[in-house]
Amino acid sequence: MDSAGGSELFESYEQDFEAIKVSIHERLAASGSQAGEIKKQTLRAADREIDEANEILQQMELELWNLPQSTRTRLQTRFRGYKADLDRVKQTLKRAQSTSRSTADRDELLGGASGGIDLDAASMDQRTRLLNGTDRLAESSRRLQDSHKIALETESLGAGILSDLRGQREQIIHTRNTLQEADSNIDKASRTLKGMARRMATNKLITASIILVLVLLILYVLYRKIFSY
Known part of the structure; x- marks a missing residue:
C-alpha cells in the first residue's frame, strides 16, 4: 500500500539499509584502530553487512517496479543515491582490507578467537533482518x-x-x-x-x-x- 512518501515496504527497506550502513561505517571506523585477526574479523563482518545491504537494494529495486509510475520516478532518485553510498562503502572496505593484509600481526592473531565470537554475535541481528528481507524478496517475486x-x-x-x-x-x-x-x-x-x-x-x-x-x-x-x- 502507498503511504504519503511512497511505498511502506520501500520505506521499510530504506530504514534497514540506513541501519546497516551505519553499522558498516562503525565497523570500518573501528578497524582503523585494530590490527591482526581482530581487524580481519571486523572487516569480514563489514563485508557480510555489505552483502546484506546489497540484498536490500535488490529488494528495493524489485519493489520500485510494483509502484505507480509517478511514485517510482520520485523514489528512483533516492534509490540511486543509496547505490552510490554502497559503492563508496565498498571502496572504503577494499582499502581497509588491503591495509589489513599488509600489516598482519601474529600476536593479534593469537587473541583473535574471542573477538570473532563477539563480532559474530553482534551480526546476528543483521542476519535476522536479512532473512526477513529475503522473505519479503520472495513475496515480491511471487507478486511479479x-x-x-x-x-x-x-x-x-x-x-x-x-x-x-x-x-x-x-x-x-x-x-x-x-x-x-x-x-x-x-x-x-x-x-x-x-x-x-x-x-x-x-x-x-x-x-x-x-x-x-x-x-x-x-x-x-x-x-x-x-x-x-
Missing part, C-alpha cells in the same frame, strides 16, 4: 510472477477474441458474397420472366388475331350460304 501470469492470460484472451473476430469477419464476407450472387441470380431470373411475359403477351395477341380472323371467315361463309338461296 502473478502479474506476469495475468499478463499472459490477458494476452491469450485477447488473441482468442481477435481470432473469433477474424472468423466472424470471414463469415460476414462469405454471407455478403452469397447475397450478392443471389441478387445477381434474382436479376437474371427477373429479366428471364419479363422476357417470357412479353412472349406470352405476343402469343396471346397472335392467337386472338387468328381466332378473330377465323370467326370472321366463318361468319362470311354463313352469310354467303344464307343469302345465296
